[in-house]
Amino acid sequence: MAHILKNYDEELSALKEGVVEMGAMALASVEKAIKGLTDGDRDLCYDVIDEDEKIDQREKGIDEQGMSILLRFNPVASDLRNVLSSINICRSLERIGDHAVNIAKRARKILKAGGLEEVRLIDPVYLEARKIVTTALKAYSEVDEAIALSVIEMDRKVDDLHKALGKSLSNKIAGGAEKTESLLNVIFISRSIERIGDLAVNIAEDIVFMTSAEDIRHQ
């Protein structure tokens, strides 16, 4: 139902749009970094590092929007949770952007060191992580608690994939494989992806708080 103050509605939806857009930006950033890595395209990696600035600026913009809503409309109940969650979510998205930069930096190093066959192993972990970030963003934009809860389940798979990848690569290193450094970088990239999954879970938790006022963090 609409608010009596039209402005209030407009600002709330602007805030939401901003967060969704920022989510798309962060996701695109990760995608680009991974593509740079797998396609051996170092320019893409540089792009990611440059574009992080935009995500940071967007975060600041959303903070301002949120603060202005708090100030002007004194939101209560679901509106208050909506604004608080949106600000939290954009915090998580900014960190996803940071992880994209991490990935890009490590990808650059791997490429600089002449590339590595094992980078292909990242793909399944990444695809799973991308799925849950997308799902989390969908849950946010559709304000759907059920979808948000499914994200938390999905994250287990990313964790498992990351663990398996880490194990196999460490075994290779232990077995005396060449390009140890690049292999380690791949492990770090996988770890970043796993972190991105965790951030998606944070987002999902914020969405659950937003919709049901239940705080399900740290349970």
Add this chain to the structure above:
Amino acid sequence: MNDSSVTLDSADAPALASNEPIISIDDLSFSYDLGKTNTLRNISLDIPAGKVTAFIGPSGCGKSTLLRCLNRMNDLVDTAEVTNGKISILGQDINAPDVEAIELRKHIGMVFQKYNPFPKSIYENVAYGLRVQGIKNKSVLDQAVEESLQKSALWSEVKDRLNTSALGLSGGQQQRLCIARTIAVKPQIVLMDEPCSALDPIATARIEELIAELQQDFTIVIVTHNMQQATRVSDRTAFFYLGELIEYDDTSNIFGKPKIKQTEDYVSGRFG
């Protein structure tokens, strides 16, 4: 008013449960026109002692009417009557035939929307309630006046001009004087009908601070249009709509996570 005063945090306030409610409203219906239409319909709620309970809701929702039922101020309207249910205060049905409204009102004070001190001296205003009860002893009156003015945080501002007209005070001071006048007769319950709606923000803040102080000695029921105020001063909040009680819960829940959509819509400013 001692040092061990508890800090006010509505979120931390324990749910009443254990102690008996001081006001118990049971399935109350009330009509202003001899039962043709019910202004209040089947209201049931228990108001805990020693807490601040806020009544909120849009104009005409019946919150003020309910407040006025509690000290039977509605008796002033010839055609007003309770058509169903009952109100028990301190365990006594207040509409029972052997209850005298005048005696009831000595236990239940009321502060009004528009501050209404009498055009008398500050002293006489505070002493009024005691005087109508027949107290003439000067030292008793002096003491009561000072104590009430102290409690209502007005003493230091007016102690040198107790005999000047109350109408010379600022709006906020006048309202605090009205509170002093009300608590001078030592009621158990203080009803406040939008006590800040005619005041500026600073005077409002003073009254809110006073409410927090008074909470230690009195049970307070406050009707307010200002929802921010309800969140600040009250432990429990009841939301009324079209003469019905929609939701009654801890204030933090009403404004944080109301259970009923109508409440949510109202507190967050959406169309009904």
Add this chain to the structure above:
Amino acid sequence: MPEPKTVSKNPFRASSRKQKVKDGLGIGLFAIFTYIIMACAVVIIGKITLDGLPVILKSEAPFINTEFFTKKTMTLNQFDTAEGEMVRMDNDDFYAFKEKNPDAVINNHKTFSYAGGGIIGPIVGTFMLVIVCMTVALFVGISAAVYLNEYARKGKMLNAIRLSIMNLAGVPSIVYGLFGAAFFVHSPFFPVFTNTPDWEKALFAMPLWPTDGYLSFQGWGESLLAGGLTLAVMALPVIIAACEESLKAVPKGFREASLALGATKWQCIRTAVLPYAAPGILTASVLGITRVAGETAPIMFTAAVAGKDKLPWEDAQGTGLYWISDMMTQSVQALPYHIYVVTGKLPDDPALKNMQYGSVFVFLLLVISIAMVSVYLRARFRKNLKW
């Protein structure tokens, strides 16, 4: 660049001449009527002052004709002396003159009743009537207004009562006069304390042992009481309406605050309503009573007589209660009736002019000063009681 087509660049240019003329005519018309009314007032007051002021002033100290205020009304004598000079003399002066000069030539002797002497009788009579009227009207009026406004249940009955009170205000004064005559003067239901009951009129008389007097139900006759009460009945509608207005003007908050502090209804009215309504009640009532006091018709049949040699207290018989009772049942002179008598009842003659205009002027002064006092009082009360 082409010039803009507007004739004038001033957007605040005066409206058209025609409009102005119309406006001026309208305003002028209203102004003229207002001035006509003002002129009427000036002419009336001016005429009365011009003709009346000389009567109460005199050329030597103390410059005020005190006799006009202190002497009783008496017959005026007019005659021509031997020298052909026309002289006017009050009755007492005339007899003193005749005693002193038994041989004086008196030609064309004419007498004019009530046109000589002073007006102490009418002044005292009017004052006493007003006091009786005010006492009764205020007491009954305030009580009735308090009951109607504070206690009576709202509904059709109350509206009917209000309507009938309003209607009473429209009843012509002569009707009140007749009612007063029938009710207070002639009906024997009203008792007097007297030593000599009028056995013919009295319904019965109760001996009041140990005095040798009676409480005799014989009616009041034409008297201060009958006249004062008739005036009071006439003033009541106005007073009740004024009181109700004043009571309504007391903020609801005072009542609520008082009741919420545990006051009873009567305590509330006594301490939180009446004190704040009092200024309005008093001033409005006084104004209402002044209006009524100027009426001739209600007292014509109930209290007023054209001539009376003694003031009420000079004529009263008995002691204590009997004295008071006798004084209050005296008929009196009253200014409006006196004016009516010397102007309307007697054949007109230049000899009457002094008494006519002197009385009217004094009466006007009296009424204006009462009105002024009430306005002043209201202003003072208002200053002390603001909310």
